[in-house]
Amino acid sequence: MSSMTKGMQSISFQEQPYLISSGSVVGKKEGEGPLGARFDMIDDTDQFGEKTWEAAESTMQKEACLMAIGKAGLKPQDIRYIYGGDLLRQGIATSMGVEALQIPMFGLFGACSTSGEALALSAMSVAAGYGDRILAVTSSHFGSAEKEFRFPLGYANQRPLSAQWTVTGSGAFLVGNQKSNIRISGVTIGKIVDYGLKDSQNMGACMAPAACDTVIQNFEDFGRNGEEYDHIITGDLGYVGTDILLDLVKKKGKDISAQHLDCGKLIYDQDSQDTHAGGSGCGCAATTLSAYVLPKIAAGEWKRILFVPTGALMSTVSYNEGESVPGIAHAVVLEHC
């Protein structure tokens, strides 16, 4: 087998793995948003029949996994491995969520970039012959994330306009060599990019430099321009981060303003849903990809997409200790076939 590495940070798959199926599960606010009708499952209580936010998040993951597996007409025992992660400490939402499936699993932490990390690793594993069918899953929950990173939900907290709203949702993706209309043709794995920003309430600005770095690297590695993608879709830069990304990319001599979309801007209605700078969280990119982007690729409406989920790798401890919020972004090239 000849090398599949491409440029400095990318892989171009010889046998391109298929994205076989996906599942999306969301809460009330997401269900009321512009993409509401497209999600596979909506729970208007945000609790998914559980008593705690953490358990609710785990249940979302389980449901999303079962949805993706079921759509492919398979059973959990047909899946070789899971790559999964979430925002909570020790990745507990994933551990509890996928336990019932009894599929061998790798736990990941990439903050909100986890969907990209999991998809990249799944595609790499399939391309390398380590498994025929591999599941990538991630989630976030507004309740558990607020509790972990900010304040109790009932607290009269004042959110700045740059703050983003953590999406309650989980997305699962089945990658393998079973034919579908979507292939993962390549990936670009991002570096930690840290411009020293210390504002955890402006995560779009913390992540935008990482998104820029990965997008530019993808262009260089594959010898492409923005025009060669129907869309370049970032995970959760939101309104502030998007403006910054477009500026940063321009400074590098490229222009992606015509192709760029952001899941954080797509998932909520900016005029009526009062999220301030848009959506965020692992679930933001994952559910938007599953419910909105993939169907368009499958239908052939979009031929080639660069999906770039972005993560703000924040720890509440290091943040209190005065450290900055480092960013990361991974790019996955999705193509209609």
Place this chain on the structure above:
Amino acid sequence: MGQTLEEKQKKEKAYQQYVKEKTPQHNVFVNMVKAFIIGGIICVIGQMILNYCKGIGLDQTQSGSWTSLILVLLSVLLTGFNLYPGIAKWGGAGALVPITGFANSVASPAIEYKKEGQVFGIGCKIFTIAGPVILYGIFTSWLLGLVYFILMKVGVQI
């Protein structure tokens, strides 16, 4: 890579400045007007309770205590019914600064952390937000007491 610490810091500073320009800010004047209205309403309610207590023959100290107690109770109830965050969202500091805001900051962790148990949940975490206010409030009063004591010793009349 290839850049000195000084260059990195300069780059970071330029980015911070740029982000500051790019980030929208709340309108301070509008926020102040809203805070004045909500804070004012809370104070008027407090005054009404105080007047009522005095009207039924309680003295100033007792009336004051009842006023605080009732305001705290109202705030805790509104927090429990998830109405207080909405009031504070609109009223900002007007809802945070009065005693009702303090009550909210104690009641909301109690509700959120109840699931983690009576001791490690409510017990350990009920003051996660109010704790610093209590600690530094007491510390400041101790400091002022010390100043008062020294001034008294050197014979300054206060």
